[in-house]
Amino acid sequence: MADPAETDPDALTDTGLAPSGQGAVLVIACGALAREILAITRTAGWTHVDLACLPAILHNHPEKIAERVRTAVLRARETYKAVFVAYADCGTGGALKKVCDELGVEMISGPHCYSFFEGxxxxxxxxxxxxxxxxxxxxxxxxxxxxxxxxxxxxxxxxxxxxxxxxxxxxxxxxxxxxxxxxxxxxxxxxxxxxxxxxxxxxxxxxxxxxxxxxxxx
Incomplete structure (x- = not known):
């Protein structure tokens, strides 16, 4: 199967998830975190929160993550009042934080998911x-x-x-x-x-x- 990150630069899924447009806020996440974020939102009862995922395989191409997130955030602002980026740095060498700072959105602190899962x-x-x-x-x-x-x-x-x-x-x-x-x-x-x-x-x-x-x- 072709890598969605290569065949569709605007893809927002390899998880079967896409934003419903029903929530007031959107979490743009790495596909590797989809199950966990869904579990958290369901347990908390956050019906106003939608989830959109970029392909987890992007971790094999971390140099592409920052610009993929930029595209996703700009698109989401057409529909959502607020956007959160559920990524840590994830090998981008600070590029993702720079994009998030430019766009005025928050992201998860830390170098990668192994770090923020453990604390x-x-x-x-x-x-x-x-x-x-x-x-x-x-x-x-x-x-x-x-x-x-x-x-x-x-x-x-x-x-x-x-x-x-x-x-x-x-x-x-x-x-x-x-x-x-x-x-x-x-x-x-x-x-x-x-x-x-x-x-x-x-x-x-x-x-x-x-x-x-x-x-x-x-």
Whole structure:
């Protein structure tokens, strides 16, 4: 299947989600956060909040994220009173924050989702984890599509050592309690030849950031 980020530069989905136009405010998010954001909004009863997702595969092309977000925000302003960007920096090297500052929209603090799920302060304290490879619930589900196949490990397993030889463990940050996902994450560690560690993070600062914004959207 063609990458939506390549075939349609204005695509707002690879998750089956699109803004309904019924809400007063819109969250523009990475597709990797779709399940979590929907769970948060449903639990909170935020019927005035819509969600639109950019393709999660953009993480393989972080240089494209900032301008894709700019296009999405400008389009959303035709319909919505307020817009929030549910991304952290995500490898853009500060480009996404610059775009958000220019447009006057808020985004999530932190370098990436592994940090804000655990809590940015707690994550930054793990100075000894430069050899850790991280999975979230999304990546545990999509490991083959986002890691195994793009790196060619399905065809050339001998490349595992080249890609992961400097890693020592796989850290699974789970957002929900799901024994099947836990087993899948353990299997990913086994396939990569890494030690396994499980941390139940919940939604972390994704949830608190959304709550702070929804209660007083700019």
């Amino acid at each position: 940015n302060a707690a994550f930054s304290a793990h100075e000894d984890e430069i050899t850790a490879f991280y999975l979230t619930d999304f990546l545990a589900r999509q490991f083959d599509a986002f890691v195994w196949k793009p790196l060619g490990l399905d065809r050339h397993p001998e490349l595992i050592e080249m890609y992961f030889g400097n890693y020592t463990k796989l850290v699974y940050q789970s957002q929900i309690d799901d024994p099947a996902l836990l087993a899948r994450a353990q299997s990913c560690a086994d396939r990569l030849g890494l030690d396994f560690e499980h941390r139940r993070t919940g939604f972390g600062e994704l949830e608190s950031s959304l709550r702070n914004w929804v209660t007083s959207p700019r």
